[in-house]
Amino acid sequence: MELRLYDTLTRDKRPFTPLDPANVRMYVCGPTVYDFAHIGNARPVIVFDVLFRLLRHLYGEAHVKYVRNITDVDDKINDRAARDYPGLPLNEAIRKVTEQTERQFHDDVDALGCLRPTVEPRATEHIGEMRSIIEKLVAGGFAYVEQDHVLFSPSAMNAANGVLPRYGSLANRSLDEMIAGARVDVAPYKRDATDFVLWKPSKPGEPSWPSPAGIATPGRPGWHIECSAMSWKHLGETFDIHGGGIDLVFPHHENEVAQSCCAFHTSRMAQTWMHNGFLQVEGEKMSKSLGNFLTIADQRDHWGPAVLRLNMLKTHYRQPIDWTQHSLSETGRELDRWFEFLEKTPGGDASSASAVVSALMDDLNSSAAITALRALFRERNAAGLRSGLDLLGVPVGREFVQGRKHFRLYAEAGSIAVVGGTATFNIGPKSTNQADIQRLIDARTAARANKDWKESDRIRDELAAMGVVLKDGKDADGKPVTTWEIAR
Numbered sequence: 001m002e003l004r005l006y007d008t009l010t011r012d013k014r015p016f017t018p019l020d021p022a023n024v025r026m027y028v029c030g031p032t033v034y035d036f037a038h039i040g041n042a043r044p045v046i047v048f049d050v051l052f053r054l055l056r057h058l059y060g061e062a063h064v065k066y067v068r069n070i071t072d073v074d075d076k077i078n079d080r081a082a083r084d085y086p087g088l089p090l091n092e093a094i095r096k097v098t099e100q101t102e103r104q105f106h107d108d109v110d111a112l113g114c115l116r117p118t119v120e121p122r123a124t125e126h127i128g129e130m131r132s133i134i135e136k137l138v139a140g141g142f143a144y145v146e147q148d149h150v151l152f153s154p155s156a157m158n159a160a161n162g163v164l165p166r167y168g169s170l171a172n173r174s175l176d177e178m179i180a181g182a183r184v185d186v187a188p189y190k191r192d193a194t195d196f197v198l199w200k201p202s203k204p205g206e207p208s209w210p211s212p213a214g215i216a217t218p219g220r221p222g223w224h225i226e227c228s229a230m231s232w233k234h235l236g237e238t239f240d241i242h243g244g245g246i247d248l249v250f251p252h253h254e255n256e257v258a259q260s261c262c263a264f265h266t267s268r269m270a271q272t273w274m275h276n277g278f279l280q281v282e283g284e285k286m287s288k289s290l291g292n293f294l295t296i297a298d299q300r301d302h303w304g305p306a307v308l309r310l311n312m313l314k315t316h317y318r319q320p321i322d323w324t325q326h327s328l329s330e331t332g333r334e335l336d337r338w339f340e341f342l343e344k345t346p347g348g349d350a351s352s353a354s355a356v357v358s359a360l361m362d363d364l365n366s367s368a369a370i371t372a373l374r375a376l377f378r379e380r381n382a383a384g385l386r387s388g389l390d391l392l393g394v395p396v397g398r399e400f401v402q403g404r405k406h407f408r409l410y411a412e413a414g415s416i417a418v419v420g421g422t423a424t425f426n427i428g429p430k431s432t433n434q435a436d437i438q439r440l441i442d443a444r445t446a447a448r449a450n451k452d453w454k455e456s457d458r459i460r461d462e463l464a465a466m467g468v469v470l471k472d473g474k475d476a477d478g479k480p481v482t483t484w485e486i487a488r
């Protein structure tokens, strides 16, 4: 069985052969750290985490290097810093914004069960590499200096002979069309409308570094050069896989290819280009103005990480996803059944999820992998189900909410362990005093009769913390009754 991946550049699905199987290399564009990550941003993080897990499974953990950068220099960061901390010097405000956002991003993606990449380089720590690529591009005639900017010229690239790819080939656009379609009122420092910025001057107070190419004014890099520099530093001039969301194909990835191939005289930056499709919310594009902007943090608190992750993987990564309450609830119900079964069926041989592996070998078909999980559940194959969920990175264990925090319950011999965030603590023996539980349930029933929802929720949470799960229903006469069980 071989791994086959779809390549955006060649628009076909091919067997994946790493340049060096002892060192399989993948780069994924990471977040620009100025705002909370939204649930759409979680998609590439989860998708490429599954690919990372699969590659580790195939080539060995020590032989896969995954680099995902953090963009901590960008005009959007400067604007946010000036808006949120008007009293602080800009550079201090920027540090506050980037540190906070980076911490939040890590909390979010850790909670979603994503492994940390092997390296998470920050753009501001790679300015030297950016300057050095820019120098190579200017020396090679692919870039020029104008009004303290350095611009890359796609026309110069396409005029060059040799191994270089054609500018526009990743996005499947012709440069002539792009030139014809470009607006006439281009920036005064650009020779051609399609030229893009590698380096630009900074105003006093803005983040700045000594400029390349003999420019006296200090400046800062453009966005695209950051990824060419960080992937070069950590993965080399060419590597195996480059990923990101579909919106990054043009101009970001097209420009990365142009910079890296022209600087290093190579025909390929990455052997395989992979792009995830977009996520919509209840059939609409997510946007702040529509009020349907869902942060990972809110979604995580509401649904719990296992539901978010499995729901994301139900759709193949290249298809668009419609993120709906309906499908999240369905995913939650399905996981409940699986977790209940797994809790009752411990142990087993963990090597039996081959159908899940084969599904993922076909261009990361996570949707077929989930169909395989369903079959394992139907066959009552606990070990297979557990190892399949593990390969998809879905944290196993029943979840419950207390306050705004999610916990997972594990049944251990004689006690119940509750895992919340990174802490694990025992919440006592399974033989919780039944009279105490009944007393609390009666108090809650009384509170509900008085429509004191706050108190009734408080008691439900107190019971949940004891590992007791309540089920509200009606008896034969239609009177509300509450039954309970120890979450196992």
Ligand code: AMP
Binding pocket: 029, 030, 031, 032, 039, 040, 041, 042, 043, 044, 244, 245, 246, 247, 248, 276, 277, 278, 279, 280, 286
């Ligand atoms: P950004 O912060 O916008 O640069 O995006 C970070 C990553 O999230 C990129 O790989 C984007 O392609 C991806 N992304 C942003 N919005 C969505 C969305 N609605 N659906 C899927 N991926 C997205």
Ligand code: ZN
Binding pocket: 028, 029, 030, 227, 252, 256
């Ligand atoms: Zn990038």
